Amino acid sequence: MLRLSRPHIDDEGIAAVVEVLRSGQLVYGAQGHAFERELEAWLGCSHAVLVSSGTAALHLSLVALGVGPGDAVLVPDFTFPATANVVLLAGAKPVFVDVDPGSYCVTPNAIAAAVESWHGPERLRAVMPVHEFGSPVDMTGLRAVARHHSLHVVEDAACAIGAVHEGRKVGTFGDIGCFSLHPRKTLTTGEGGILVTDDATLAHRLRRLRNHGMERGAVGMQFHEAGFNYRLTDIQSALGRSQLPRLQGWIEARRVLAQTYLLALAPLARRGLIDLPIDSPGHSWQTFMVVLADGIDRAAVILRLAEAGIEVNVGAQCLSMQQSFEKFVATDPQAVSARLYRQGLALPFCEQYNNADVVRVSAMLESVLQGSHV
Numbered sequence: 001m002l003r004l005s006r007p008h009i010d011d012e013g014i015a016a017v018v019e020v021l022r023s024g025q026l027v028y029g030a031q032g033h034a035f036e037r038e039l040e041a042w043l044g045c046s047h048a049v050l051v052s053s054g055t056a057a058l059h060l061s062l063v064a065l066g067v068g069p070g071d072a073v074l075v076p077d078f079t080f081p082a083t084a085n086v087v088l089l090a091g092a093k094p095v096f097v098d099v100d101p102g103s104y105c106v107t108p109n110a111i112a113a114a115v116e117s118w119h120g121p122e123r124l125r126a127v128m129p130v131h132e133f134g135s136p137v138d139m140t141g142l143r144a145v146a147r148h149h150s151l152h153v154v155e156d157a158a159c160a161i162g163a164v165h166e167g168r169k170v171g172t173f174g175d176i177g178c179f180s181l182h183p184r185k186t187l188t189t190g191e192g193g194i195l196v197t198d199d200a201t202l203a204h205r206l207r208r209l210r211n212h213g214m215e216r217g218a219v220g221m222q223f224h225e226a227g228f229n230y231r232l233t234d235i236q237s238a239l240g241r242s243q244l245p246r247l248q249g250w251i252e253a254r255r256v257l258a259q260t261y262l263l264a265l266a267p268l269a270r271r272g273l274i275d276l277p278i279d280s281p282g283h284s285w286q287t288f289m290v291v292l293a294d295g296i297d298r299a300a301v302i303l304r305l306a307e308a309g310i311e312v313n314v315g316a317q318c319l320s321m322q323q324s325f326e327k328f329v330a331t332d333p334q335a336v337s338a339r340l341y342r343q344g345l346a347l348p349f350c351e352q353y354n355n356a357d358v359v360r361v362s363a364m365l366e367s368v369l370q371g372s373h374v
């Protein structure tokens, strides 16, 4: 079976993990500290704070920025549900904004329109752009809109490590940026997350909140506020550190593979059977998702490809169609997000696959869609 993707674990990473296990220092320590400094250099930011998941990173961001009851936060309608779950968990209200059909991301114009049509009663406090599948949001435009309306910006770059907007890595534009180290992402520690910020006060608060609200002083442990245990273990940090020097190469390989897909699938797109993702500059291609034409039975396509030994899956969710957010949705689901959710098809994709894999998947998809009429 050609799996949707595969975590990139090699002997070097395994050896690094074993070394930590033998050392006896398992929770956040020297490995985590070193990994944070290496991530700051790699990402180009002042402070990186490791946490236990991408969701923990998103949650801490809102808590640290003081977003809570009485507040509302703009989130894309097409993303992984964690983006909006954390808004609810912080006590605030998510407001869903439709995405662009080619980039699968929110645009500055859509955010501006959502702000202008907002009537409360909650106060709009923040916007959480998602760099969906590694597709970089126009952060220059988005920051201008946010500044104009005094909104905090929390970038959900969970699946977009290494994506670039105007020469700068995403995640470093907002008040806070969040990354995930889940095995479906390009850099993985099994579970894990990274917060990044250029604000030293905010970084200090994030470090404290991830560790029970605790700080070490002259008199030992001091507990300053109710915090979480959102720490990453040193076992995980050792694995991450072993991968980081090769991450850029992996992203370059993904960019090449995405070009192969775009070329191989162009005939299907010309016939109107699928829509292809926009190949935006700086895309880091965590996932390669196409959109089947309306009327094509996606479940049947998934089944036929599985029979041919190819694992494909839905891309991401339309949040306003999920039960957890039902009572926060005033209108019908956003049109584009609903369509991407219903007809999106994520194809096998990671840097360990080669051109032949991608050509085989494309040919098999073509043969499955052969009889389809649109």
Ligand SMILES: *Cc1c(COP(=O)(O)O)cnc(C)c1O
Binding pocket: 053, 054, 055, 056, 079, 080, 082, 083, 130, 132, 156, 158, 159, 179, 180, 181, 182, 191, 192, 193
């Ligand atoms: C993966 C992902 C998350 C969640 O990250 P976890 O590490 O699994 O908690 C959140 N948002 C987006 C956009 C993601 O892709």
